[in-house]
Amino acid sequence: MSATAAPVASDRSDFRTVTVGGAKLGVATAVAVVAFLAASRLVPITAGLRGAVEALIVVGTGLAVAFLPARWTAARSTEGIAGAAAMGLVGTVVFSAIDIVVLRPFTAYPWTWDAIGGGSTWWYLPIWWMLGTFLAWVGGIVTARQAMVEGRAVQAAVFGPLVLVIVARLAGLGFAVPLEAGVAYTVVLALLALVALARKG
Template sequence: MTAGTTAPSTAVDRSEFRHILLSGTWVGLITALSVIVFLLVARLPLPAIVAALIETVIVLAAGVAVTFLPGSFAAARTTQGIASAAAIGLWGTVVFMAVDIILLRPFHAYPWTWDAVGGGSTWWYLPIWWMLGTLLAWLGALVTAGRVARGGDPSIRALSIPLLSGGVGVALGLGLSGLVYMPVAGGAGFALTLIVFALVVIARKG
């Protein structure tokens, strides 16, 4: 490289504290927006199948965001970046919790059945969400790093296609049959496909 030439930016495995907080804040706000849109759709007088299809799209889009945005923000390539992505995911759940407590709870956004799942508790899902948000971000970053290691395309679009395919397949298979609520089936299919891809990455490293 000649004198005066600036090397292109190739920052990877970003772990600066400020960057983690800022990135996690974006993830948390996107999560909150997804939840608000989902709740609004649930209150619209739509045919049940139409509402279920729209809600499934929202769940899958939110799943892509919370799974792959942290790894993208951290430019996850090694263990350091994967850990940073998990931290971004965790902070995102904390930001969502703040929005939930300040905005959604006072306006009674959730149906009574949501609290009934936790035996009447209004906070039962928050610890679960902390763990789930961190896990999804960690797995997403692991898959991202594995894709880069194989010389593949690490873009969110390329990474999300197989997971969305799994989510849509399970949603249509179980949702249309009436066995499982379609958005729940779509989210489960997305998560299971993600776990399979993450296990493949771990197996290849081993």
């Protein structure tokens, strides 16, 4: 008697999936932030080594935030994409709690971070929530629209920002390498989502 394989659940957006996945994502983000802070203080600045390590952490975290929610919700249609976006939002809220309770009491960030908001420690929270939700949303779109997300899409999400950072360096824009990497990654991921939607249409 042959056993029949159980169908793989897709487009999961139930409360437990979203909250548990979001909690894991928030903790992973906190670990990445601690790694970034450690690199900014411990890695030598010689020959751009520190900036390169920080940029790798930024892009690696961006990949996780964008594509893990889509994988955990098995995004294949609107329901799964929405679940991934919700998971991204929950992840940012969980990280915000860790940030307020754990990181800020240890004065983990330089004073210039708060100075951007006129001395307020709350200026970045709405931006953080929107960015985390956006990355998970477009990651869900790319995952749902491409049969082999581990192939071309992820490769483009890794190497695309590298190309843009090199262009920015050659153009002499003068921004910090981690900032350029983060902006480049967000732009590349958004373009991948637009291409995926265009092909669907």
